[in-house]
Amino acid sequence: MRNGEGGTVPSYNVQTVTDTKHGLVVNVEATTDAIDYRQLRPALERCQSKLGKTPKQLVADGDYTNHASVQAAADCGVDFYGSWQDSWKPVERDAQGRSAGFLASAFPYDPERDLFTCPAGKLLTRRAYIDRGHGVHAHVYHAGKTACVNCPLRSQCAPPDARPTWRRSITRIEEPAATSAFKAKMATAEAQQIYRQRSQIAEFPHAWIKERCGLRQFRCRGRLKATIEATCACLSYNLTRWFTLRRNLAIELACI
Numbered sequence: 058m059r060n061g062e063g064g065t066v067p068s069y070n071v072q073t074v075t076d077t078k079h080g081l082v083v084n085v086e087a088t089t090d091a092i093d094y095r096q097l098r099p100a101l102e103r104c105q106s107k108l109g110k111t112p113k114q115l116v117a118d119g120d121y122t123n124h125a126s127v128q129a130a131a132d133c134g135v136d137f138y139g140s141w142q143d144s145w146k147p148v149e150r151d152a153q154g155r156s157a158g159f160l161a162s163a164f165p166y167d168p169e170r171d172l173f174t175c176p177a178g179k180l181l182t183r184r185a186y187i188d189r190g191h192g193v194h195a196h197v198y199h200a201g202k203t204a205c206v207n208c209p210l211r212s213q214c215a216p217p218d219a220r221p222t223w224r225r226s227i228t229r230i231e232e233p234a235a236t237s238a239f240k241a242k243m244a245t246a247e248a249q250q251i252y253r254q255r256s257q258i259a260e261f262p263h264a265w266i267k268e269r270c271g272l273r274q275f276r277c278r279g280r281l282k283a284t285i286e287a288t289c290a291c292l293s294y295n296l297t298r299w300f301t302l303r304r305n306l307a308i309e310l311a312c313i
Contacts, residue, residue, distance in 0.1 A: 068089075069087040069088065069089060069283040069287075070088045070089070070090055070091060070092075070093070070096075071086070071087050071088075071263075071283075071287045072084075072085065072086045072087075072088055072093070072096050072099075072100055073085045073262060073263070074104060074112075075258050075259050077114075077116070077254065077258055079298070079302060080258060080261070080262070080298055081298055082262050082294060082295055083104070084104055084107060085284070085288050085291045086099070086100075086103060086284055086287075087275075087280055087284040087286075087287050088280070089280060092120065093118075093120035093121050094120065094121070094123060094125075095125065096121060097115075097117060097121045097126035097129055098125065098126065098129035101115075101129060101130070101135065105133075111134070111135055112135060113135070114135065114136040114137075114138070114251075115130060115135050115137050115138070116138045116139070116251065116252055116254060116255045116259075117137070117138075117139045117255070117259075118139065119139065119140040119141070119142045122139030122140055122141050122142065123142075124190075124192065124193050124232070124233065124236055125190075125191045126139070127235050127236050128191055128192060128233065128235050131235040137239065138243065138248055138251050138255075139239075139243070139252070140252065141239070141240060141243060153215075153216040154216070155213065155214060158176060158213075159210075159213050161227045161228075164176075164181070164227055166229065171183055172198065173198050173227050175210075175214070176210055176214075177209070179200050179201070179205070179208070180200070180201075181200050181225065181227055182198060183197070183198050184197055184198065184226075191233070192232070192233030192236075193230065193231070193232060193233065193236075194231040195228050195229070195230055195231070196228070196229045196230075196231060197227075197228050198226060198228075198229065199224055199225070199226045200226075201224070202222075202224065204224060204225075205223060205224040205225055206221065206222070262291070265294050265297075266290045266291065266294055269297075270293055270294075272286070272287070272290045275287075
């Protein structure tokens with residue numbers, strides 16, 4: 058796994074699944090994947106294999122929230138809540154120096170004719186189709202070959218170093234139904250309230266293990282051994298958590 062200095066060293070990424078109701082770690086695994094992007098489906102599969110079922114509801118942060126994860130949760134019948142990391146944000150100018158009026162978002166799209174219209178009134182028709190996987194399709198639209206050559210707005214639309222034959226293009230992303238439904242759900246106040254529970258439940262076990270167990274780096278090599286070491290640390294955390302739950306229950310019973 059690559060480190061912060063650009064080199065490659067034996068490293069492991071610990072994945073944990075924490076129970077929301079009691080705060081117990083119910084599953085742990087050490088992986089050699091440096092990022093969490095592909096880890097939600099394997100986590101659900103481990104829950105099914107070791108616990109005999111998948112959770113009814115799952116909350117994960119932005120590193121896990123993507124098309125593949127949303128589809129994996131939908132396939133397993135899991136109600137997934139996460140923070141979608143949209144790459145597009147409102148800007149005054151893009152990397153090419155275009156002003157807001159010439160950004161792709163300013164080009165109106167006609168779904169009936171399947172084309173875009175530029176500020177100069179020229180039409181951009183669909184010329185290419187790209188399958189990005191996980192049900193995501195990209196449709197690329199271009200202006201005509203000579204549409205941008207003598208356009209009076211060319212200086213505001215084309216990059217400074219554009220060739221004479223340059224023509225404007227726009228990419229429209231078509232998302233799967235599961236992603237559209239997920240985004241609509243996460244736009245609600247109820248979903249945001251559920252998502253706000255994530256940090257206090259998911260981050261605390263990691264902080265406890267690092268501080269109390271001193272597990273900031275593994276003492277052995279090999280993914281299996283690293284998983285065993287991480288499991289022992291999680292068992293220590295769970296025992297401490299269990300004693301806390303028992304103590305709180307005894308206090309509640311004493312107050313009845």
